[in-house]
Amino acid sequence: MKKSGTKIVIVDYGVGNLFSLSNAAGLFTKDLVISEDADTIKNAHAIILPGVGAFKAGMEGLKIRNLIGTIKAFAKTGKPILGICLGAQLMLTKGYEFGEFEGLDIIAGKVIPFPKFKNADKIPHIGWNKIFPFNKGRWNDTIMRSTSVNTYVYFVHSYIIETKNNDNVLALTKYGDMNFTSVIKKGNIYGCQFHPEKSGPDGLTIIDEFIKFVKING
Amino acid sequence: MNAHHGIKKSSEKNIRIIPRLDIKGPNVVKGINLEGLRVVGNPIDLAYKYYKAGADEILYLDIVASLYQRNFDFDLLKTVSKKIFVPKTVGGGIRSINDINNALRAGADKIAINTYAVHNPEFIAEAVHKFGTQCIALSVEAKKINGGRWETYTDGGREKTDIDSIEWIKKAISLGVGEIIITSIDNEGARRGFDLELTSKVIAISPVPVIVCGGAGSLDSVKKMVETCHPEAISAASVFHYRDYSIGDLKRYLKQNGYNVRL
Numbered sequence: 001m002k003k004s005g006t007k008i009v010i011v012d013y014g015v016g017n018l019f020s021l022s023n024a025a026g027l028f029t030k031d032l033v034i035s036e037d038a039d040t041i042k043n044a045h046a047i048i049l050p051g052v053g054a055f056k057a058g059m060e061g062l063k064i065r066n067l068i069g070t071i072k073a074f075a076k077t078g079k080p081i082l083g084i085c086l087g088a089q090l091m092l093t094k095g096y097e098f099g100e101f102e103g104l105d106i107i108a109g110k111v112i113p114f115p116k117f118k119n120a121d122k123i124p125h126i127g128w129n130k131i132f133p134f135n136k137g138r139w140n141d142t143i144m145r146s147t148s149v150n151t152y153v154y155f156v157h158s159y160i161i162e163t164k165n166n167d168n169v170l171a172l173t174k175y176g177d178m179n180f181t182s183v184i185k186k187g188n189i190y191g192c193q194f195h196p197e198k199s200g201p202d203g204l205t206i207i208d209e210f211i212k213f214v215k216i217n218g
Numbered sequence: 219m220n221a222h223h224g225i226k227k228s229s230e231k232n233i234r235i236i237p238r239l240d241i242k243g244p245n246v247v248k249g250i251n252l253e254g255l256r257v258v259g260n261p262i263d264l265a266y267k268y269y270k271a272g273a274d275e276i277l278y279l280d281i282v283a284s285l286y287q288r289n290f291d292f293d294l295l296k297t298v299s300k301k302i303f304v305p306k307t308v309g310g311g312i313r314s315i316n317d318i319n320n321a322l323r324a325g326a327d328k329i330a331i332n333t334y335a336v337h338n339p340e341f342i343a344e345a346v347h348k349f350g351t352q353c354i355a356l357s358v359e360a361k362k363i364n365g366g367r368w369e370t371y372t373d374g375g376r377e378k379t380d381i382d383s384i385e386w387i388k389k390a391i392s393l394g395v396g397e398i399i400i401t402s403i404d405n406e407g408a409r410r411g412f413d414l415e416l417t418s419k420v421i422a423i424s425p426v427p428v429i430v431c432g433g434a435g436s437l438d439s440v441k442k443m444v445e446t447c448h449p450e451a452i453s454a455a456s457v458f459h460y461r462d463y464s465i466g467d468l469k470r471y472l473k474q475n476g477y478n479v480r481l
Contacts, residue, residue: 015349019296019325024303052322054350086350098347120231122450124352124396126427127234128274128480152232152480154274154305156328156352158396198305198327200269 007031008214009044011071011087013061015053017197021084024197024204028211038070045218046079046210047071051086055095055111055159058086059103068104075106080188080217082143082210088184088191089161097159107186109163117176124158125175131182131194134169143190143209144170144183153192153199155182161193188217232478233444234274234451235465236429237458239264241280241310244294248459250407252281252359252375258459261298268458269302271465274480276302277399277429277453279330279357280310281374290317292324299325307399307429309357313341315348322349330399332357333372336379336386339393346394355397355429356390358383360416362404368416375403384419391426398428399453405433409456412443421447429453437463437471444477 010022012034025032062068083091092103095111114123130150133139160180171183184191196203239246239261246264247255265276283290290311308321309330318329335342345354359375360368360383368383400420402413412433421428427450434440434454469479
């Protein structure tokens with residue numbers, strides 16, 4: 001029997017690059033809608049939280065649409081979520097961009113600025129960089145399973161995710177003199193610091209895997 | 219490869235290669251020194267061709283929107299974006315938060331502001347607070363004047379401002395702009411190489427990434443600029459439009475010479 005509700009909802013909270021993302025996800029599923037409506041989101045089988053914007057503006061965008069509770073409740077159901085860039089950052093406990101702000105607290109941790117680097121790497125981190133697993137085998141049975149170690153993906157950000165538990169770290173990326181967290185995971189909830197919808201065919205592979213994952217777990 | 223003169227090399231910095239599409243109406247156009255515009259193709263086909271050829275990003279600038287106070291053609295951008303899965307930096311006549319929202323909703327990933335920001339610098343801070351530093355790039359058209367200085371132009375290189383380009387860039391960075399796109403009007407479209415003096419000055423004062431634009435000529439001229447200035451990104455138009463070489467040719471050439479590129 002076909003489940004009710006639209007399968008995948010891209011949450012429109014006012015600051016996302018919605019078109020790029022729906023274009024990319026649309027390559028793999030027709031059952032896709034962009035929405036800011038709480039009921040549509042609640043009944044979805046999976047949601048994608050897109051993101052271009054500042055942490056505070058993102059949380060405010062969710063707040064004025066009354067979506068903070070909706071998304072937190074959605075996360076508790078165990079249905080899949082994919083957060084992208086700011087959308088991933090908002091899932092943490094707190095953010096420190098232009099002040100200190102409460103996040104969705106779906107994954108324990110915080111969003112902090114890159115430290116000052118000793119080498120010439122500049123901030124924001126803009127461009128293509130490599131992702132590799134936190135440890136061997138960690139990508140098995142995840143949406144990263146079809147991605148090769150050290151695949152190039154596209155980043156554009158000044159702030160980074162620091163989860164409280166290393167268990168939530170799926171992938172790392174080297175920049176400046178540090179390795180920062182580039183993919184997070186908690187159960188069926190995923191977050192990418194980079195933009196898979198902007199990372200050419202390799203990024204599309206990750207979106208394809210998420211959608212396949214939704215078909216099984218959504 | 220000992221030409222680094224004490225400039226710190228970054229860890230694994232990948233130099234981005236960014237084809238630039240100057241849009242006028244439905245066409246991609248190209249001029250010399252931002253003048254004598256000639257139609258070189260349509261944006262849908264060219265953007266797709268460059269995406270397939272390995273472009274790291276696409277720079278998409280409506281070069282007359284600002285001059286004629288015209289609204290940006292968001293529908294065209296939408297069509298162009300349909301099959302392009304690399305980032306697009308979009309600019310031309312952007313003068314409100316609403317314009318930025320519309321551009322992001324039509325496929326833009328980063329926004330380039332020039333003319334409106336020159337006249338209303340506080341717009342930079344406003345945009346940055348809403349969309350984040352990483353989303354807002356400052357596009358600067360600089361023309362050389364006496365005394366090792368450059369003057370900032372607006373409206374696609376048409377209007378003088380009496381504003382020193384280096385000072386303007388410093389100010390925009392203090393207002394939170396996340397990237398600088400520097401175009402040398404003198405070298406633009408001439409395919410004789412970049413303004414190395416301007417480029418190295420901008421890079422020296424900028425803590426944010428710099429996209430160097432205006433003058434890409436022979437492969438060697440690009441290498442020379444990379445060697446001297448260490449930019450984060452290079453943007454070029456004529457050499458790609460007129461098929462002097464491909465994006466892949468340029469990337470392989472830089473790679474052979476010891477620079478990191480995404481191949």
